[in-house]
Amino acid sequence: MTSTDPTSVPTITLNDGHTIPQLGFGVFLVDPHEAERIVSDALEAGYRHIDTAAIYKNEEGVGRAIAASGIPREELFITTKLFNTDQGTDTAHAAIDLSLSKLGLDYVDLYLIHWPTPKRDLYLESWLALEQIRDAGKSRSIGVSNFQLDHLQRVIDGSNTVPAVNQIELHPAFSQPALRAFHRKNGIETEAWGPLGQGKYDLFDLQPIQDAAKAHDVTPAQVVLRWHLQLGNIVFPKSNSKERIAENFNLFGFELTELEMSAIDALDEGKRVGGHPDEVN
Numbered sequence: 001m002t003s004t005d006p007t008s009v010p011t012i013t014l015n016d017g018h019t020i021p022q023l024g025f026g027v028f029l030v031d032p033h034e035a036e037r038i039v040s041d042a043l044e045a046g047y048r049h050i051d052t053a054a055i056y057k058n059e060e061g062v063g064r065a066i067a068a069s070g071i072p073r074e075e076l077f078i079t080t081k082l083f084n085t086d087q088g089t090d091t092a093h094a095a096i097d098l099s100l101s102k103l104g105l106d107y108v109d110l111y112l113i114h115w116p117t118p119k120r121d122l123y124l125e126s127w128l129a130l131e132q133i134r135d136a137g138k139s140r141s142i143g144v145s146n147f148q149l150d151h152l153q154r155v156i157d158g159s160n161t162v163p164a165v166n167q168i169e170l171h172p173a174f175s176q177p178a179l180r181a182f183h184r185k186n187g188i189e190t191e192a193w194g195p196l197g198q199g200k201y202d203l204f205d206l207q208p209i210q211d212a213a214k215a216h217d218v219t220p221a222q223v224v225l226r227w228h229l230q231l232g233n234i235v236f237p238k239s240n241s242k243e244r245i246a247e248n249f250n251l252f253g254f255e256l257t258e259l260e261m262s263a264i265d266a267l268d269e270g271k272r273v274g275g276h277p278d279e280v281n
């Protein structure tokens, strides 16, 4: 298998029976004017799973890249997200329609509530709207993002659907063991955003990551991404560079040992690089 073979990416079966490629491509901070080119590069490199959001303002570019690729729709997995200011019933329905029209799609594979925004106190109502959006066929699966334990418990108790995923900040310096355990217990898949620490945290110089990179003749970024995959996380690293886009897809020719995995696990410092979900409102 080559690094551009999409079938080299393992799939994970979600709690609703749909499958998701474990490795994808994220487009946070991808300039709307460059999104088409960058997503085209990612599709060419073999990625079939793209993670965007209404607030990234690049859904149109993502949609143009999808259309230009000629890749059959069923081979792609597209995620977008309901932004904080669109939480609520009518606003959520309007927001998914706008996202679909920007993407040029009839449905997305996964629609997420982007942040719980607890001060607004609209996430349960929004979740019930996402159930309707799924039932209307506009999203195959539905999930949440940046939800803490109490937010998850509230939507589980207050609806008929356990979120398929929770997309959370997660990297070796912030590996979220408690939330991951809750996810496992409740059949929720863990999606890791900022899998490389967003370049804000100096992960690549840490000794266990350096050592594993040397041992396997790969880059520190590949070690970190491989650590995610072996933990069972779904990841979608972002890069604007064609070279790094290919590098981040080339993760299937080596395996970290148990010792290497536990040395990287031990790097957890409980240190976020992004906002705290209780405080983003």
Ligand code: NAD
Pocket (backbone or CB within 6 Å): 025, 026, 027, 028, 029, 051, 052, 114, 145, 146, 167, 168, 192, 193, 194, 195, 196, 197, 198, 199, 219, 221, 222, 236, 237, 238, 239, 240, 244, 247, 248
């Ligand atoms: P990331 O951890 O993927 O880091 C991206 C940065 O890492 C790049 O800008 C680049 O500087 C660097 N990088 C990428 N590949 C590299 C390589 N091979 N070698 C060295 N450096 C490399 O951070 P991210 O983009 O924030 O997270 C990934 C995706 O997660 C986003 O694009 C987005 O789709 C999603 N996300 C979601 C939320 C949320 O609130 N749900 C928040 C942030 C990101």
